[in-house]
Amino acid sequence: MKGLIKIVFIVNLVAALIVFILSRYVQFFKATSLSDFLFFVLIVIWALAKLLWEGGVESKVSRYDDPVTDKVYGMVEGLDFVEDEQNRNQQNYQTGLVLFIAGLPAFLALLVMQFL
Numbered sequence: 001m002k003g004l005i006k007i008v009f010i011v012n013l014v015a016a017l018i019v020f021i022l023s024r025y026v027q028f029f030k031a032t033s034l035s036d037f038l039f040f041v042l043i044v045i046w047a048l049a050k051l052l053w054e055g056g057v058e059s060k061v062s063r064y065d066d067p068v069t070d071k072v073y074g075m076v077e078g079l080d081f082v083e084d085e086q087n088r089n090q091q092n093y094q095t096g097l098v099l100f101i102a103g104l105p106a107f108l109a110l111l112v113m114q115f116l
Helices: 002-025 034-054 071-076 081-115
Strands: none
Touching: 002 034, 002 081, 034 081
16 A cells, blocks of 8 residues: 555656646646646546556457467467466556556545635
8 A cells, every 4th residue: 555655646746747847848738727737637647547558458459460370479489478468458457547546636636626
């Protein structure tokens, strides 16, 4: 739990830094209030979470050839491609979930500021 809190803090800090830098150079990211800034931080974090959450799920380009009939796969004997793909998808899902959780403090602060 302590590690998750540390990751959430670091992700929010990096996202806030990204939004701050973008606000200097991109007109769209110019925040006029704290709620605008929190909204952009939330968008940055949850956009990355979305990319990781479903980035490799059932992708048509993830495997081009049949590992049984293609001779190229003979160079990597002993590697289980299905298990490797499952591990990668699981890691992407876990990282996406952590990024989703990391966006919750900005989301809750945004809601509190909106309704108070």
